[in-house]
Amino acid sequence: MAGLRTGFALMAAALLAGCATVPSQRAEFEAVRVALDGHIRTLASPEYGGRMPGTEGGQLTEKYVADTLAGYGYEAGAADGSWFQKVGIERFSPSSSSLVITGKGKPARFEGDGLIVRLRADGMLVPDSGVVFVGSGEGLHEGSLAGQVVLVRADDVQQLADDLLDAEPAAIVTLFDDQDRFDRLARNFRRGRYGLASEETETTAFALFAPGFTARLLDTLHVTDQQLGERAAEAEGPVVLDARAKLTVDQDKETVESANVIGVLHGRVKGSGTVMMLAHWDHLGTCGKEGDEDRLCNGAVDNASGVGVMLETARRIAAEGPLDRDLYVIGTTAEELGLLGAEAFAEDPPFPLPTVVAAFNMDTMAISPRGAPITVIGDGRTPLDHGIREVAESLGRKLDIREEHQEFVARQDGWALLSRDVPAVLVGTAMGDEAAFGGFMSSHYHRASDEWREDLELGGATEDILLHVALLHFFGNEASYRPGDD
Ligand SMILES: [Zn+2]
Structure with missing residues (x-):
């Protein structure tokens, strides 16, 4: 009974309070x-x-946040006593890239719209490296692919990215068989690779290969996509292909100044x-x-x-x-x-x-x-x-x-x-x-x-x-x- 009475009292109190506070x-x-x-x-x-x-709209936004906070009574909170902690941002975008693969026949050269590279570094030249196909994360360890050009299927790349980066190859070339998917990612890559000016640059290039390039590459290597898959499963690790690669990446670099806006109460x-x-x-x-x-x-x-x-x-x-x-x-x-x-x-x-x-x-x-x-x-x-x-x-x-x-x-x-x-x-x-x-x-x-x-x-x-x-x-x-x- 007590419980019910207390419950009722609480309910009544809540209702009364509700009447007063709801509006x-x-x-x-x-x-x-x-x-x-x-x-x-x-x-x-x-x-x-x-x-x-780094644009006018960006600066306007920085000012809006700082002015608004100042209006609310906040003080500038950056270490230098201002509202703005300067952030130097670098944007690298490839001006031209090429990959030359030499298999058993004559060398095949890949450049232009079907090859998109993303790399946070001034550029890259890999004069002569091995070519390896990776179908699963098996057999990859830190530094195990150093200096190599790695081929990987678009379906696998996301899942393998961390292991591949740990293996420190010179380049990861993602092979696409779907033009739409390639286009979507290519658009993203063309925006360039951003980083902090204070950060170390990258030593592994990410490259996308359009479906047409992928087909020509497999021809050059005298293998089919299916055979690559089978060989990778058999090897339980990376497959070393009978080919050499030369990769050249020339980059444009642009630096923009931006800022974190910092206020303190x-x-x-x-x-x-x-x-x-x-x-x-x-x-x-x-x-x-x-x-x-x-x-x-x-x-x-x-x-x-x-x-x-x-x-x-x-x-x-x-x-x-x-x-x-x-x-x-x-x-x-x-x-x-x-x-x-x-x-x-x-x-x-x-x-x-x-x-x-x-x-x-x-x-x-x-x-x-x-x-x-x-x-x-x-x-x-x-x-x-x-x-x-x-x-x-x-x-x-x-x-x-x-x-x-x-x-x-x-x-x-x-x-x-x-x-x-x-x-x-x-x-x-x-x-x-x-x-x-x-x-x-x-x-x-x-x-x-x-x-x-x-x-x-x-x-x-x-x-x-x-x-x-x-x-x-x-x-x-x-x-x-x-x-x-x-
Ligand atoms: Zn977002």
Whole structure:
């Protein structure tokens, strides 16, 4: 009986509280949604040009993030006292490449549109090397293919890439039998290979061979695709082919200056540590297919929405006064070019990384509707799991964390921190509605159609802002969270 009575009392209290708070909660939700919408609308507008690092639109974005944070009361947080941590980015694109294969007959020369090379280095000349076919990961070890030109099927390359790179060949030549697939990847490769100016260059070239080239190459080697497969299975490792290769790659190099934007809201308790938010401000610039009417990739969801979530969260925290811990807010550059801004930040942070208690990355947030469950990318890898659950439950939010979500862990900026043992997670609803997430990935993701619309779904992302405000209060204050206590 007692249970029932208590239950009734709680219900009545909840109802009464509900009557009083629902209209104000609704108004708060709407205010947050409108603020988020404003950021997305601005950053995804044509004026920002798809926010490619090193362009006018990129600089405009850097300024927008810095000015907005300054307006909320944040201070410049880069090590040199400015808002901008400079990030030097190099782009290498092949000006010409050729591969000459000498088998039993006369040499065959491959160059032009059917051979696409990607390499982060000034160029490459392999005057005379062996040619090896790799059909499986068997028999590959560190350095075992040093100096060789490796042939691999398009179907196998993704799965073998890590093992192949460990084997340190001079080049990995991917053989395509499907023109569409080749074209799609070739378009991506033609954008060039990006890296940090501070980074070491690569010693393995990635090459794509169009179907026509593949057929001619097999002719030169006097084998069929099927025979190669059989020989690889028999050998239980790489097959050394009776041929020599000469590879030449001439490259154009371009250097662009970009920046991570860094703001800080200093905490009340000196020495109590740091909490962080980060979101990549960059996108792809012009990425649509040649000939399409609209080729500008505005990146409304990816990642104007993440920047919007970060900025509105930052505004609400500052409006309530500082946390115990320093709060760093970072708009990273060049995520789309390989997490380069986040890497540059982690390599040279304006404060010691071990002081970071919790870091929240925000990427591609505006997808799911209100009420969608939350997932945590990086779940199980940090001491934050328990606190995140506690905070989410206190807001009445559901969690639905799945193994498949973790596939994204190394594909987001938080990885630059997590791989250096900084507790960094991506918390949000984007993947909470499977149909909505799948729909976005197969339609607008990295296409010109990822643009601002009146009816852009902001429900889940709006709730994510309120969640992050609560997460920062929890992890940013000593009374609620001390690392090591969990
Ligand atoms: Zn992206």
